[in-house]
Amino acid sequence: MTTTANELSYRIEQKRNINGAFPGPKSQALAERRSAVVAAGVASGVPVYVEDADGGIIRDVDGNSFIDLGSGIAVTSVGASDPAVVAAVQEAAAHFTHTCFMVTPYEGYVAVAEQLNRLTPGDHAKRTVLFNSGAEAVENAVKVARLATGRDAVVAFDHAYHGRTNLTMALTAKAMPYKTNFGPFAPEVYRMPMSYPFREENPEITGAEAAKRAITMIEKQIGGDQVAAIIIEPIQGEGGFIVPAEGFLPALSEWAKEKGIVFIADEVQSGFCRTGEWFAVDHEGVVPDIITMAKGIAGGLPLSAITGRADLLDAVHPGGLGGTYGGNPVACAAALAAIDTMEQHDLNGRARHIEELALGKLRELAAELSAGGGSVVGDIRGRGAMLAIELVQPGSKEPNAELTKAVAAACLKEGVIILTCGTYGNVIRLLPPLVISDELLIDGLEVLAAAIKAHA
Template identity: 55%
Template structure:
């Protein structure tokens, strides 16, 4: 594919203060035209993106440590994705796969059936968003088991629809003022090592006991699905303690519950393996993908055991835009980008570089409680190191310092006290190091100075 655009310099550059005048004007128009229900991390308008750089309309070049919330893992202008989409765009944009078929839908399903964990026969259903994938996984589990109840976990995030809000733990901003929510959703303990009350060494055994207790209290034999993120996303990039996912797999099997692994944020190479559950050697009955699946186009999938996927009556699954041909073409480009293993190696290298830059802050400051994650899915939690009292205002202030210097980071966590790092897997070493230096210096400055009021 040819393009008239030259590659963007892979270096941070501030032509103006952020936001610049053009972005400020456009943002004022946004305020006049767009509901205030949409939040914003940094009010700049992006003109171009290339590898690890976002360039705004004022000519500022920002280091991208967000990847559109883990979406543009292969880069926001990946050549393989662009070529596939451009070729498909010449032929047609849509037919609706439930009306007339097209080959790319089947090709995406075949790739997922082959590459997701598990050596059993599989089937795949494609949708548009992560929330759709979660909801349809619940539908499939209910149809296959004849049961109703769903088990989820503390600190979980599964989406913004009514059912997925019920499954999500965090109240504000995701659930506030939106209830009542669907019933038959129950929450169990998450084996989160940092904050486990009796110590990290007890987290797995005690959390699993809590899961069994929750199931027993609510009739274990009426649970259709157990849904878990192998690394929690919005909850704070929490990596469960060793053995927890394996124990959940055993519990689900023992009670005949469909074990659903939500890889929507952690999957597609983000953690240095194609799927984060591979790090624990755990296989789900159903696995959910979205976000990075199609390199920036809306596509999600439920992949799982053929007998479960085929338990739904014909016509019971679908959607007008489900598996749109442009999104499927983009996904095939993503698969090409992962084929030689370079991006997975890049994710692991990103982790090594980031840990080297950030882990010294555990002893060098009084505010960094933990540096955690896998691959290019990393986080820094800010809390009093003695009491673990969360420091959300400090996390916001540090993020603001980074933004002012042209490094885009995201705040997350149940307590709003975690900065997460999601750089594209194609980011250059020098650019990565530069962004990490800005982050580290911002943390050190915040450790020395009182936290100022944060502009939200």
């Protein structure tokens, strides 16, 4: 049974409350301290400093309470202070905070690997390696694919985001702010057209046809027998929460299998119940050769992983994979507790319930705006608690980044934190904690709808 809002308990009152102008004096003082010591290249989307967070609420140092529709970019899916995660972290830290699994191993790492091998798609023999960040997981997945296949070329897609390291910047599509002036980048990375239903020149193109388009380009420009890996986000994150047309992922996966290409599903943002399934590929029954994970895996502690076919990961020589902090024991304890919370509260079911509630509200908004002609809501898309609104110039598909910024700012003034994304900067993305109450979610969505209407 899906956990209902009434069955969830919270430590902080689940209600937004702005008790004065913000940022308040304490946040302003912290901002002054920050400017003197933190590099300017690190930006924050919200100008307040957090004191506490629980359920669907973030409270700042000045006592303002905000509805959290971002989850730290899909990280705190079980909440920012889930009691089970907190208890597991306290217990683990009381014994040891680190020993390095590559020196003196411990059970927590093995237990997390067992869980990931169980939860990820496919019933084949699997192996898992733990790391620290999503980018690190992606980088190592590519390393494994290249070693196992003896090939060099890696295929990524338009609108992709895979990280900020040198190799993952090469895989990432968007220049500013991720790539500009940071090159040269790692070689042998090729970009192919994504299935982006809202922006296809031919709106009738099927997922299978869009896959064939990409496959034809791969064969012409690279040669299928030269490709080590295809890496793709089943639902693209930073690129705009783009859900490819049905059939796109299965067709790519099947072709990769025929050609001996490692199919890597980057589930860093879409994994761990976010879309209403454990992983987004589950919606179409796709079984990746390797899957990369991070963000929602450990209730907010830094942990990432790759899980894949045993023959691929075991092909790597001893010592070829690892890292000093990879699979930190405290982070492993948090991950085990977070996964247990996901299962106990059926957070897949909660994500589907959130989708039902949110899409109902968003479609009401779209219908209301369309009634006047020339709506600014171009598209509503996503799965589970990974939803997006693409805003456009009235009556067109021209991206409306200015409106998107204005809506986000208006929501913040009313005590609702939302995130934006997209290649064109015109997508509002909704990533609420999966433990958010129905009442709080509806309140946040009503604030968002009012902001769009006011600024449209």
